[in-house]
Amino acid sequence: MSIVVNRPVLILPVLSLADAIHPACRLSVTVPAKDxxxxILPTLEALRRQTDFMGNPLDPDTYEVILLANNCSDATAEVARxxxxxxxDFHLHVAEITLTGDxxxxxxxxxxxxxxxxxxxxxxxxxxxxxADTQLDPHWVYATLRAFDRGAHAVGGRIVVPRSGRTGYRKIHLQDVTYRSLQALVEHMIDPSDEDPWPRHFQHYGPSLAVRVEDYRACGGMPPVKCIEDAAFAWALERIDVQFVHDPAVKVYTSDRRSERVEGVAFSHALDEWTRMQSAGRQPVVFxxxxxxxxxKWKVALRRAFQERRIAGLPAxxxxxxxxxxxxxxxxxxVAEAPTxxxxxxxxxxMLERTHAFSDSxxxxxxxxxxxxxxxxxxxLSSSTRPGGTGLHDCP
Incomplete structure (x- = not known):
C-alpha cells in the first residue's frame, strides 16, 4: 500500500490494513521505519522468535506486527515484505506512506x-x-502479556543500550540509569504502589511501551507531535490516572547510533549532548x-488533598x-478543579521541573x-515489623 499525503496538519490520513486480524491475536506491535x-532484519527476527520463560516458542497467532515504512528512500518495505x-506464520503487516509538511x-x-x-x-x-533499531528480549511478548494478565493497564519496558563502538556518552548514560533507578527506589519507599510494585525500573518510552486498547482510546491516543511523542503519550495516560507497570522482565535492547531522523529532542541527541559534556568535564544537574x-512527600499529600478536595491540615x-x-x-x-x-x-x-533551583546536584x-x-x-525497613506502610511520609 502506498499513500501520498499533502494536507493541513490537523487532518490526518487513515491507515487501514487489508489483512484481517487473527481471532486469537491479543497484542499488536507497531514499528515506525524510516530508511x-x-x-530492520534483526528487529523483525527478534519479534518473530518470541518464547516463554522456558524457551518454548509462543503461538504466533497471539500477536501481530504492523510496520509502517514512512518517507523511505531505501528498500525498507521491500526488505520487510x-x-x-x-x-x-509470522503475522507481519507492512504498509508504506509518504507524509509531507508538518x-x-x-x-x-x-x-x-x-x-x-x-x-x-x-x-x-x-x-x-x-x-526499528530495537531488538526485543526473547521473552518480551510473554512478559508483557503476563503483566497485563496480572492487571496492568500500561507497561513500560526496561531499555538497555548495549556497548558499541560509540563510547563518548557511556559514563554519563550509566550515571543517568543509576540515578533514575535510585530515584524510583526512593519513590517506592515514600509512596509505594500496589499497581507497580518493587522491584521495578523507571522507563516507559518508545522502544518498549504497551497499553490496553480501552485506555489508548480514553487518553486520546498517540499525540501527533514532532518529537518526544512517547513522553507526550505517557503524560496523556497519566492525566487519566493510568499508571505504568515497570516489570524488569519486560526488556529491549536499543541502538546508540547517531541519527537526525527526528526534528527536535530525541535519544540520539541526548547521547550527543552527554558526549560533549563528558569531553568538557561537565556533569548534568538533577534533583x-x-x-x-x-x-x-508532596505527591502523597497531593493525592490526599485531591481525595478530600482540600489542602487544609496538610503541612507538606x-x-x-x-x-x-x-x-x-x-x-x-x-486541587479543587483537577479532573484527576x-x-x-x-x-x-x-512546574517543579521547570524551576531551575529544583535541580541542584x-x-x-x-x-x-x-x-x-x-x-x-x-x-x-527490613528490620522493622511495624505494620501499615513504610512510615516514610514524615522523612526530613
Whole structure:
C-alpha cells in the first residue's frame, strides 16, 4: 500500500490494513521505519522468535506486527515484505506512506499505526510500540502479556543500550540509569504502589511501551507531535490516572547510533549532548536527595488533598506552595478543579521541573546521597515489623 499525503496538519490520513486480524491475536506491535533497510532484519527476527520463560516458542497467532515504512528512500518495505514472505506464520503487516509538511514526523507515523491497531484489536487487546533499531528480549511478548494478565493497564519496558563502538556518552548514560533507578527506589519507599510494585525500573518510552486498547482510546491516543511523542503519550495516560507497570522482565535492547531522523529532542541527541559534556568535564544537574524526598512527600499529600478536595491540615502542601511562590488559595483552586489526581500531580511536577533551583546536584553527588539514603532506609525497613506502610511520609 502506498499513500501520498499533502494536507493541513490537523487532518490526518487513515491507515487501514487489508489483512484481517487473527481471532486469537491479543497484542499488536507497531514499528515506525524510516530508511531502516540496514537495521530492520534483526528487529523483525527478534519479534518473530518470541518464547516463554522456558524457551518454548509462543503461538504466533497471539500477536501481530504492523510496520509502517514512512518517507523511505531505501528498500525498507521491500526488505520487510521479503522477510514476511519467508515466514508466513509470522503475522507481519507492512504498509508504506509518504507524509509531507508538518505531518512528516514520528508522532504521526506512530499514531496512524496505533490507531489502526486499536481499531483491529478485540476488547482487552493491547497496543504496543517499539523502534526499528530495537531488538526485543526473547521473552518480551510473554512478559508483557503476563503483566497485563496480572492487571496492568500500561507497561513500560526496561531499555538497555548495549556497548558499541560509540563510547563518548557511556559514563554519563550509566550515571543517568543509576540515578533514575535510585530515584524510583526512593519513590517506592515514600509512596509505594500496589499497581507497580518493587522491584521495578523507571522507563516507559518508545522502544518498549504497551497499553490496553480501552485506555489508548480514553487518553486520546498517540499525540501527533514532532518529537518526544512517547513522553507526550505517557503524560496523556497519566492525566487519566493510568499508571505504568515497570516489570524488569519486560526488556529491549536499543541502538546508540547517531541519527537526525527526528526534528527536535530525541535519544540520539541526548547521547550527543552527554558526549560533549563528558569531553568538557561537565556533569548534568538533577534533583538532589532532599528534593527527591520532597517531591514524593508532596505527591502523597497531593493525592490526599485531591481525595478530600482540600489542602487544609496538610503541612507538606504549605511547604509546596511556598516553594512554588504560589498563594495557598491558588493551590487549593488547582486541587479543587483537577479532573484527576494524575493531571494534578503532572501539572505540579512539571512546574517543579521547570524551576531551575529544583535541580541542584550533579550526578556523582546525587547518586552518592541517594545510594546512602536508600541503603540505610532499606535496612531499617527490613528490620522493622511495624505494620501499615513504610512510615516514610514524615522523612526530613
Amino acid at each position: 531502516e533497510a540496514d537495521y 521479503a522477510y514476511g514472505t519467508r515466514y508466513p 505531518l512528516a514526523c514520528v508522532g504521526v507515523a506512530r499514531k496512524l499505526m496505533m490507531d489502526e491497531a486499536a481499531r483491529r484489536l478485540p476488547p482487552g487487546g493491547i497496543v504496543a510500540m517499539t523502534d 538532589g536527595l532532599q528534593h527527591c524526598i520532597n517531591l514524593y 502542601l504549605v511547604d509546596l506552595a511556598a516553594y512554588l511562590d504560589m498563594p495557598s488559595g491558588e493551590l487549593q483552586r488547582r 489526581f494524575g493531571a494534578l500531580y503532572l501539572e505540579i511536577r512539571q 550533579p550526578f556523582p553527588e546525587a547518586i552518592r546521597d541517594l545510594r546512602r539514603f536508600t541503603r540505610a532506609t532499606w535496612s531499617a
